[in-house]
Amino acid sequence: MRSLNHYLILYKMNMKKIVIVIFLLTGIQALYAYPITPRPLRKLIIESQYIIYARVIDVYAVTNQNSFTDHKAILAVEELYQGDKLNDTIDVYFSRAMTCPMPAVYEKGTRVLAFLDRGKGKNAYQTHALSYGSKELTLEALTAYKLRIKEMQQIHTINDSAEKNKKIIDWLVCCAIDRDTRWEGVYELSRGTGFLSYYDRGKDTLISIDALSGEQHTALRKAAFEIKSFSYADMELIDLVEKKNDTELLQFLTDHF
DSSP states (O other): OOOHHHHHHHHHHHHHHHHHHHHHHHOHHHHHOOOSOOOOHHHHHHHOSEEEEEEEEEEEEOSSSOTTSOEEEEEEEEEEEESSOOOSEEEEEEOSSOOSSOOOOOOTTOEEEEEEEEOSSTTEEEETTGGGGEEOOOHHHHHHHHHHHHHHHHHTTOOOHHHHHHHHHHHHHHHHHSGGGHHHHHHHHOTTSTTSOGGGTTOSOSOOGGGOOHHHHHHHHHHHTTOSSOOHHHHHHHHHHOOTTOHHHHHHHHHHO
16 A cells, blocks of 8 residues: 555645646746756845845847847836945846846836846946846835845854854745745755756755754744645745655645645
């Protein structure tokens, strides 16, 4: 007789397929056009020269740039979270034609949390990590991101490597518990699961799930059981909190799906 764990694995595999089909229906490019290492928030903070919250004043095509920077977004900087002082408005060059990898997205009239690097030319910037580096957020989500950014900046001032690593794990768990920042946390905690990007497999740069304490695992599991409707990041969280022969989790998934 097959074990409960066997059926749970099959169930999760089918749910992953359902999530993928949904993504296919809503935009095939959004699912497959990522041949770069994913950049969760921690990496964006470390790697980006600037982090801003800005309003997109205008977007238009330019002819004096290459195919990777054939559009310009004029951003009115409202808040600066990282980097030296910027002009009130800046030019961010990007491409709308790219599909692999996906480009940053800037639409006139929207507000974005943008992770930027200096580009070529005065007042010129480019988005770090392309689509990962421009985020349209609700005001509630922006509040969560601002807090996590500030916390990670403080963590990186810690000199003791053991203490720093512990703080990073705590921070990732906090991200994963909050649905607005869930993917930012669960991705780096998902080593050893099927959700980890092909481009990160085999690397030692991610946090291992084995590093989580019982208290952290309990907090993540509680967050999982509070899910009302499932996103892709939520399914990653389910993978993280699964126990062997997990009847409680299987019943929860059955009730929802």
